[in-house]
Amino acid sequence: MEMVPDKQKLLELAHYKMPFGKYKGRFLVDLPLAYLVWFRQKGFPNGKLGEYLRTTLDIKDNGLEPIIRKIQKEFPLE
Template structure:
Protein backbone atom coordinates (compact mmCIF):
# COMPACT_ATOMS: atom_id res chain seq x y z
CA UNK A 1 0.00 0.00 0.00
CA UNK A 2 1.46 3.31 -1.09
CA UNK A 3 0.71 6.48 0.84
CA UNK A 4 0.56 9.63 -1.27
CA UNK A 5 0.23 13.10 0.24
CA UNK A 6 -2.56 15.32 -0.99
CA UNK A 7 -0.50 18.19 -2.38
CA UNK A 8 -3.48 20.51 -2.72
CA UNK A 9 -4.42 20.04 0.95
CA UNK A 10 -0.82 20.51 2.10
CA UNK A 11 -0.57 23.77 0.15
CA UNK A 12 -3.85 24.99 1.62
CA UNK A 13 -2.72 24.05 5.13
CA UNK A 14 0.66 25.78 4.69
CA UNK A 15 -1.04 29.04 3.68
CA UNK A 16 -4.08 28.95 5.98
CA UNK A 17 -4.35 31.85 8.40
CA UNK A 18 -6.21 32.14 11.68
CA UNK A 19 -9.35 34.17 10.90
CA UNK A 20 -10.09 35.50 14.41
CA UNK A 21 -8.91 35.99 17.96
CA UNK A 22 -5.57 36.73 19.54
CA UNK A 23 -3.64 35.21 16.62
CA UNK A 24 -5.78 36.60 13.80
CA UNK A 25 -4.00 36.66 10.41
CA UNK A 26 -1.17 34.39 11.59
CA UNK A 27 -0.40 31.24 9.66
CA UNK A 28 -1.60 28.16 11.53
CA UNK A 29 1.95 26.85 11.56
CA UNK A 30 2.93 29.93 13.59
CA UNK A 31 0.36 29.29 16.33
CA UNK A 32 1.82 28.13 19.64
CA UNK A 33 1.24 24.44 20.29
CA UNK A 34 -0.30 25.34 23.67
CA UNK A 35 -2.99 27.35 21.83
CA UNK A 36 -3.78 24.38 19.58
CA UNK A 37 -3.92 22.04 22.59
CA UNK A 38 -6.28 24.47 24.36
CA UNK A 39 -8.58 24.42 21.32
CA UNK A 40 -8.46 20.63 21.26
CA UNK A 41 -9.61 20.55 24.89
CA UNK A 42 -12.38 23.10 24.29
CA UNK A 43 -13.35 21.78 20.86
CA UNK A 44 -12.00 22.84 17.51
CA UNK A 45 -14.20 25.05 15.34
CA UNK A 46 -16.37 23.27 12.79
CA UNK A 47 -15.35 22.99 9.16
CA UNK A 48 -12.06 23.63 7.40
CA UNK A 49 -10.54 25.72 10.19
CA UNK A 50 -11.06 23.04 12.82
CA UNK A 51 -9.77 20.30 10.52
CA UNK A 52 -6.67 22.34 9.69
CA UNK A 53 -6.04 23.17 13.35
CA UNK A 54 -6.27 19.48 14.31
CA UNK A 55 -3.91 18.54 11.48
CA UNK A 56 -1.47 21.28 12.48
CA UNK A 57 -1.49 20.09 16.08
CA UNK A 58 -0.73 16.56 14.91
CA UNK A 59 2.08 17.75 12.63
CA UNK A 60 3.64 19.95 15.30
CA UNK A 61 3.39 17.15 17.87
CA UNK A 62 5.20 14.84 15.45
CA UNK A 63 7.95 17.39 14.73
CA UNK A 64 6.83 18.02 11.15
CA UNK A 65 6.42 21.79 11.47
CA UNK A 66 9.53 22.46 9.30
CA UNK A 67 7.90 20.56 6.42
CA UNK A 68 4.94 22.98 6.40
CA UNK A 69 7.25 26.00 6.59
CA UNK A 70 9.27 24.65 3.65
CA UNK A 71 6.11 24.12 1.58
CA UNK A 72 5.01 27.70 2.26
CA UNK A 73 8.47 29.01 1.33
CA UNK A 74 8.86 26.92 -1.83
CA UNK A 75 5.29 27.46 -3.09
CA UNK A 76 4.33 31.06 -2.22
CA UNK A 77 0.82 32.27 -2.91
CA UNK A 78 0.58 34.79 -5.69
Protein backbone atom coordinates in the same frame (compact mmCIF):
# COMPACT_ATOMS: atom_id res chain seq x y z
CA MET B 1 -5.17 0.70 3.09
CA GLU B 2 -2.62 3.16 1.73
CA MET B 3 -2.92 6.83 2.67
CA VAL B 4 -2.28 9.25 -0.16
CA PRO B 5 -1.62 12.88 0.81
CA ASP B 6 -3.73 15.54 -0.86
CA LYS B 7 -1.15 17.96 -2.25
CA GLN B 8 -3.66 20.78 -2.74
CA LYS B 9 -4.90 20.54 0.87
CA LEU B 10 -1.34 20.50 2.19
CA LEU B 11 -0.50 23.60 0.14
CA GLU B 12 -3.64 25.32 1.43
CA LEU B 13 -2.86 24.32 5.03
CA ALA B 14 0.65 25.76 4.73
CA HIS B 15 -0.79 29.16 3.77
CA TYR B 16 -3.96 29.13 5.90
CA LYS B 17 -4.18 31.98 8.40
CA MET B 18 -6.13 32.18 11.64
CA PRO B 19 -9.31 34.09 10.78
CA PHE B 20 -10.16 35.46 14.26
CA GLY B 21 -9.04 36.07 17.82
CA LYS B 22 -5.75 36.96 19.43
CA TYR B 23 -3.75 35.28 16.65
CA LYS B 24 -5.81 36.56 13.71
CA GLY B 25 -3.69 36.73 10.55
CA ARG B 26 -1.01 34.28 11.69
CA PHE B 27 -0.26 31.14 9.73
CA LEU B 28 -1.63 28.13 11.59
CA VAL B 29 1.84 26.64 11.83
CA ASP B 30 2.90 29.79 13.75
CA LEU B 31 0.22 29.37 16.43
CA PRO B 32 1.54 28.45 19.89
CA LEU B 33 1.26 24.78 20.76
CA ALA B 34 -0.63 25.65 23.95
CA TYR B 35 -3.31 27.39 21.87
CA LEU B 36 -3.79 24.32 19.69
CA VAL B 37 -3.95 22.07 22.76
CA TRP B 38 -6.59 24.41 24.23
CA PHE B 39 -8.70 23.92 21.09
CA ARG B 40 -8.32 20.15 21.43
CA GLN B 41 -9.56 20.35 25.02
CA LYS B 42 -12.45 22.74 24.29
CA GLY B 43 -13.35 21.37 20.87
CA PHE B 44 -12.11 22.33 17.44
CA PRO B 45 -14.37 24.53 15.30
CA ASN B 46 -16.44 22.83 12.64
CA GLY B 47 -15.39 22.80 9.02
CA LYS B 48 -12.10 23.45 7.32
CA LEU B 49 -10.64 25.58 10.13
CA GLY B 50 -11.19 22.83 12.68
CA GLU B 51 -9.71 20.22 10.37
CA TYR B 52 -6.66 22.39 9.71
CA LEU B 53 -6.16 23.25 13.40
CA ARG B 54 -6.31 19.54 14.28
CA THR B 55 -3.83 18.72 11.51
CA THR B 56 -1.52 21.56 12.59
CA LEU B 57 -1.50 20.17 16.13
CA ASP B 58 -0.54 16.74 14.77
CA ILE B 59 2.20 18.35 12.66
CA LYS B 60 3.62 20.21 15.67
CA ASP B 61 3.34 17.17 17.96
CA ASN B 62 5.40 15.18 15.48
CA GLY B 63 8.04 17.85 14.78
CA LEU B 64 7.04 18.31 11.15
CA GLU B 65 6.89 22.12 11.13
CA PRO B 66 9.98 22.40 8.88
CA ILE B 67 8.04 20.65 6.12
CA ILE B 68 5.26 23.24 6.27
CA ARG B 69 7.77 26.10 6.33
CA LYS B 70 9.53 24.61 3.30
CA ILE B 71 6.21 24.43 1.45
CA GLN B 72 5.53 28.09 2.34
CA LYS B 73 8.92 29.10 0.99
CA GLU B 74 9.02 26.96 -2.16
CA PHE B 75 5.35 27.41 -3.13
CA PRO B 76 4.39 30.98 -2.23
CA LEU B 77 0.86 32.10 -2.97
CA GLU B 78 0.69 34.60 -5.77
